[in-house]
Amino acid sequence: MKVKDLIERLERHDSDSPIQFYFLDNYNLEGCEIETILYAMDGEQVEITIKPYNTDEGGNRIERKM
Secondary structure (H helix, E strand, O other): OHHHHHOOOOOOOOOOOOOOOEEOOEEEEEEEEEEEEEEEOOOOEEEEEEOOOEEOOOOEEOOOEE
16 A cells, blocks of 8 residues: 555545554454554655554553552
């Protein structure tokens, strides 16, 4: 997919709408969030890194204190 293709798809929706990301793990959809977006290979491509919700930068679960 090219950046312009992603932008084109997203432009079909209200820009104020929230986005929910998922990844497929052993037939289960797991919610996730963007960890980073960066240019790689001297700007030849964009890389988007995702991580599960409630995790640190290493993907380790963060215990929520109540």
